[in-house]
Amino acid sequence: MANRERNKKILLELVKQSDNSRCADCGEPEPDWASYKLGIFVCLNCSGIHRSLSSHVKSIRLDFWEDKLVEFMKSNGNARAQAQYEKAVPPYYYRPQREDCNILREQWIRAKKLKVFVFALLQEIVTWYNAIRAARYAYLKTAYPTGSDEELLPMITRNYLKEGYMEKTGPTQTESFKRRWFILDSQNRKLLYFKGCLDAEELGAIFIGTECKGYSVKECVPLNARGNKWKCGLMVETPERQFVFMCEQERDQREWLEALRKVLSRPMSPQDYTSKQDFSVL
Ligand SMILES: [Zn+2]
Known part of the structure; x- marks a missing residue:
């Protein structure tokens, strides 16, 4: 029990440090949760996303922390993890803010967690590509109201x-x-x-x-x-x-x-x- 109290105290000290005092994913102040897989402190909302992605999370106040996990948190933390996981992120990649919806947060966390930004980017490119095709299809439908799909579809993609x-x-x-x-x-x-x-x-x-x-x-x-x-x-x-x-x-x-x-x-x-x-x- 002594360990339990001591570890909780260490975590509460850690989370006060300036690098850890905001959620590693969305910047929400005073994060209460942590991913002991990634070594980051996160807010309640983001912790839920981490959990759904099978990344291991605990409440720093309510859960039991083993010594070795606390050591891991000590030697990692938000700044270090950020340097490690986000270095491959292109500058234009959208980083979620605290008021953003969960879909944007999840996209970010998933990409970071997988460390495969290419994957996320490809998804985004495919989404945009289809959005452009959809817009062009709608335009062609108006321009050639009698055109069948067979005639219009080849006109969507430039050849x-x-x-x-x-x-x-x-x-x-x-x-x-x-x-x-x-x-x-x-x-x-x-x-x-x-x-x-x-x-x-x-x-x-x-x-x-x-x-x-x-x-x-x-x-x-x-x-x-x-x-x-x-x-x-x-x-x-x-x-x-x-x-x-x-x-x-x-x-x-x-x-x-x-x-x-x-x-x-x-x-x-x-x-x-x-x-x-x-x-x-x-
Ligand atoms: Zn958050």
């Missing part, structure tokens, strides 16, 4: 036939070549180009019609070589303009030619005509 860097020159083909990130969106018949591969907004887009409408693609040697370092050229011709692109390797050149020909060979649908008309950058 990028190929992406990668190429060098691009300007309309007179005397401008110096600049390296750009290209994406061929076969669904919308668009070759988009961006400053870099992480840019969200494209610098421009080229509509890719069909050969009988005056569109084509072929290998080419550029008229000028200002600024270009890459040697494998291709030319995309539209009724309005010729575009010259340079690829680093023959393989890229071949793949771009194949991908563009694939789009060129597909007949244009009524929607394609509309999307071409909407097209501001030609």
Whole structure:
């Protein structure tokens, strides 16, 4: 019994230390509970989540603590555990606050406990991905009220036939070549180009019609070589303009030619005509 009182006293002293004086998970002041598996002090609410995840918890006031568990708590504590369990947490990852609902807390505790943030992040990515798909599906339902699921579902996910860097020159083909990130969106018949591969907004887009409408693609040697370092050229011709692109390797050149020909060979649908008309950058 002496041990019981002594251990309780040690725990009550420990929980007063500044690092332990707030719940390790949500920051609630004066935590009354502890996970003796992780060595952290937590509030009643978070202790319930730890318990449901089979992490061992005890009340520091009401439960019996064995000497070795008290020693473990002494040598760990919130600050140490935090350094150990949270170091892999990306800075943008949401950390629950005391007023947050249990779902947010649980997500956090679960991820921390598993020490597998990748898992939690993947879940989040999947959730977002589906949310985006759901929003796009709802939009398509409004835009094409008579469209069947069979027609609409392929339109939800963008279909990028190929992406990668190429060098691009300007309309007179005397401008110096600049390296750009290209994406061929076969669904919308668009070759988009961006400053870099992480840019969200494209610098421009080229509509890719069909050969009988005056569109084509072929290998080419550029008229000028200002600024270009890459040697494998291709030319995309539209009724309005010729575009010259340079690829680093023959393989890229071949793949771009194949991908563009694939789009060129597909007949244009009524929607394609509309999307071409909407097209501001030609
Ligand atoms: Zn808490």
